[in-house]
Amino acid sequence: MDAIAGPVTQPVRLRGRSYLAFVLTPVVPIMEWLHELDDTLVRSPGFFVGKPVVLDLSAVELSRAAITHLIVSLDKKNIRVLGIEGVDASLLTSNMPPALSGGRTCAIALAEPEKPEVKPPVASLMLDIPVRSGQSVVFPDGDVTVLGSVGSGAEIVAGGSIHVYGTLRGRAMAGVNGNPSARIFCQKIEAELLAIDGYYQTAEELDASLRNRPAQAWLDGRIMRITPLT
Numbered sequence: 001m002d003a004i005a006g007p008v009t010q011p012v013r014l015r016g017r018s019y020l021a022f023v024l025t026p027v028v029p030i031m032e033w034l035h036e037l038d039d040t041l042v043r044s045p046g047f048f049v050g051k052p053v054v055l056d057l058s059a060v061e062l063s064r065a066a067i068t069h070l071i072v073s074l075d076k077k078n079i080r081v082l083g084i085e086g087v088d089a090s091l092l093t094s095n096m097p098p099a100l101s102g103g104r105t106c107a108i109a110l111a112e113p114e115k116p117e118v119k120p121p122v123a124s125l126m127l128d129i130p131v132r133s134g135q136s137v138v139f140p141d142g143d144v145t146v147l148g149s150v151g152s153g154a155e156i157v158a159g160g161s162i163h164v165y166g167t168l169r170g171r172a173m174a175g176v177n178g179n180p181s182a183r184i185f186c187q188k189i190e191a192e193l194l195a196i197d198g199y200y201q202t203a204e205e206l207d208a209s210l211r212n213r214p215a216q217a218w219l220d221g222r223i224m225r226i227t228p229l230t
Helices: 030-043 064-076
Strands: 022-024 053-056 081-085 123-127 136-139 142-146 155-158 162-168 171-174 184-189 193-196 199-202 215-220 223-228
Touching: 030 064, 053 064, 064 081, 123 136, 136 142, 142 155, 155 162, 162 171, 171 184, 193 215, 193 223, 199 223
Parallel strands: 022 053, 053 081, 123 142, 136 155, 142 162, 155 171, 162 184, 171 193
Antiparallel strands: 184 215, 193 199, 215 223
């Protein structure tokens, strides 16, 4: 009698993959902080769309009920919390996002961490094709250069500076690992959002005289300056 072959067991394949997450760090009073967040969302309504968000509660002391209310409030603003850090895990229930730890500090848009010692990036990424709407390019190790344009709804995230040799219509975030000397250059500025080391300006804040002109963005202390390129 022929032996009946049993099912072949396939090993489970595990692969690591990292994602750039925004970190929200609430401060007291929480309601006032939520109102400030609303103001940000009014200026840039799509800022958190499709982006993982981590909630850092290390600066506040909240009860379990207060944490639940905060998560619900963020959910109503279409901000989906991936995980929570800086809090005792015993305060988190099974219905809450899990506790996280070990993340690398990364200053983006809303965070204002202490400035670490910055080492100039030594790597660079060059793209010889346009970055189209909906695409996201993340290169935390150094500069990003785009020989074409960056479309509306597209995103460039760099640890160093960003150079766009065409029109910049999407979002450009430079110096995301705490590099205040990073800059953003483009041949034609129509950006939805510009950010350097966590400090940002939205399209609504852009001086009308700069539009459709070569420009650069840089930090003057905690203030972002956007000036024409001559």
